[in-house]
Amino acid sequence: MKHYILFIILLSVSMEASSKGKEEKTFLVLFNKIELKKIDSSTEYIELNFFEKFHTKSYSGNSDAALLITIPHGEMNECQMGETLVQVNRSTWIPLEAIAFRIIDLSESKENYRALLSMKDDSHLKRKKQLVRLKL
Numbered sequence: 001m002k003h004y005i006l007f008i009i010l011l012s013v014s015m016e017a018s019s020k021g022k023e024e025k026t027f028l029v030l031f032n033k034i035e036l037k038k039i040d041s042s043t044e045y046i047e048l049n050f051f052e053k054f055h056t057k058s059y060s061g062n063s064d065a066a067l068l069i070t071i072p073h074g075e076m077n078e079c080q081m082g083e084t085l086v087q088v089n090r091s092t093w094i095p096l097e098a099i100a101f102r103i104i105d106l107s108e109s110k111e112n113y114r115a116l117l118s119m120k121d122d123s124h125l126k127r128k129k130q131l132v133r134l135k136l
Helices: 002-019 033-038 043-047 078-083 110-135
Strands: 025-031 055-059 065-071 085-087 093-095 100-105
Touching: 025 033, 025 078, 043 055, 043 065, 043 085, 078 100
Parallel strands: none
Antiparallel strands: 025 065, 025 100, 055 065, 085 093
């Protein structure tokens, strides 16, 4: 009986450890709108290349066009994402890196982002403390 309980505990621990293996990765792909117009394409059209495989979201407002691509198991890096062939219009397939202004791995820079936010919060708190001291 002890062996069965030990086996169940070991099995559950190993399944828990293997399920947390790789996290998802999110890539931010920036495009120049002028270049997209030259090749007669848009972020929405390029998004269709990734729509069925990954979670995507395209943005095209007043600034440069952007595409967020979330990969569930984090098996790709920026270079592999750039080498991916995408259909930019009805007749043209080219590597993503040929039309993308920049490909950024947001998951990789998450810690840097958190550090910047904490620095901003720290400086904001210091300013508040200085203002309180000046009022006293």
